[in-house]
Amino acid sequence: xxxxxxxxxxxxxxxxxxxxxxxxxxxxxxxxxxxWYKQPSSGEMIFLIYQGSYxxxxxxxxxxxxxxxxxxxxxNLVISASQLGDSAMYFCAMRESLFxxxxxxxxxxxxxTRLAVHP
Amino acid sequence: xxxxxxxxxxxxxxTGQSMTLLCAQDMNHExxxxxxxxxxxxxxxxxxxxxxxTTAKGEVPDGYNVSRLKKQNFLLGLESAAPSQTSxxxxxxxxxSGSGPHEQYFGPGTRLTVT
Numbered sequence: 549x550x551x552x553x554x555x556x557x558x559x560x561x562x563x564x565x566x567x568x569x570x571x572x573x574x575x576x577x578x579x580x581x582x583x584w585y586k587q588p589s590s591g592e593m594i595f596l597i598y599q600g601s602y603x604x605x606x607x608x609x610x611x612x613x614x615x616x617x618x619x620x621x622x623x624n625l626v627i628s629a630s631q632l633g634d635s636a637m638y639f640c641a642m643r644e645s646l647f648x649x650x651x652x653x654x655x656x657x658x659x660x661t662r663l664a665v666h667p
Numbered sequence: 668x669x670x671x672x673x674x675x676x677x678x679x680x681x682t683g684q685s686m687t688l689l690c691a692q693d694m695n696h697e698x699x700x701x702x703x704x705x706x707x708x709x710x711x712x713x714x715x716x717x718x719x720x721t722t723a724k725g726e727v728p729d730g731y732n733v734s735r736l737k738k739q740n741f742l743l744g745l746e747s748a749a750p751s752q753t754s755x756x757x758x759x760x761x762x763x764s765g766s767g768p769h770e771q772y773f774g775p776g777t778r779l780t781v782t
Contacts, residue, residue, distance in 0.1 A: 552709075557707075581768065583768070583770060585773075591755070591775060591776050592773060592775050592776070593710075593757065593759075593773035595768075595770040595771075595772075598768035598770060600767075639709055639710070641710075652698065652715060652717055652723075652763075653698050653761050653762075653763060653769055653771070654700075654712060654715065654725070655700075655710075655712070655771060657709035657710040657711070658709050659707055659708055659709045660709055
């Protein structure tokens with residue numbers, strides 16, 4: 549069963565506007581973490597933001613925020629004031645068993661969303 | 668700090684040839700991982716290691732072997748390459764799991780083509 553679903557293969561946004569990239573997940577583990585990574589055309593994977601399942605507030609990192617809706621099992625990434633440099637592939641990922649020895653910090657990735665920012 | 672480095676960056680193999688991909692990290696991380704990235708499929712975990720001398724299978728281990736003889740190095744081997752192993756390979760490292768992000772740090776990737 550697919551554990552991370554990113555339903556938008558591609559998105560485009562006008563420069564300076566906000567954009568939301570969708571991510572839904574499936575887990576029965578009560579302790580998990582959700583990540584977003586950015587992969588520009590150069591290929592490297594860049595960590596953007598993290599949300600733990602027990603965190604009370606939505607995570608924010610500069611222009612990135614994570615809209616975490618636990619009951620709906622969604623963890624959407626919001627990028628405010630888009631810039632041309634935001635054009636990239638974006639991956640949502642999940643880590644289960646945060647507090648169990650044996651969780652081993654393994655990540656499960658979604659298929660990604662390609663974002664294009666237009667001037 | 669160099670972070671996570673991978674050698675080589677590109678390689679073309681013929682079917683049946685063997686090769687080893689080298690990953691090195693200078694962050695003193697306990698955990699290391701090998702992923703492959705194929706179009707439309709995100710990253711999938713091949714093998715991982717939770718410490719020197721230990722390795723374990725991930726989601727897609729068939730056709731690959733790994734070794735972690737030193738804490739800072741994690742080697743991925745292909746004994747008999749197949750066209751299905753054409754992919755981009757990423758190495759990553761991290762601290763052990765816990766309540767914080769303990770995010771994985773990725774290397775720049777190795778683009779492997781098997782003809």
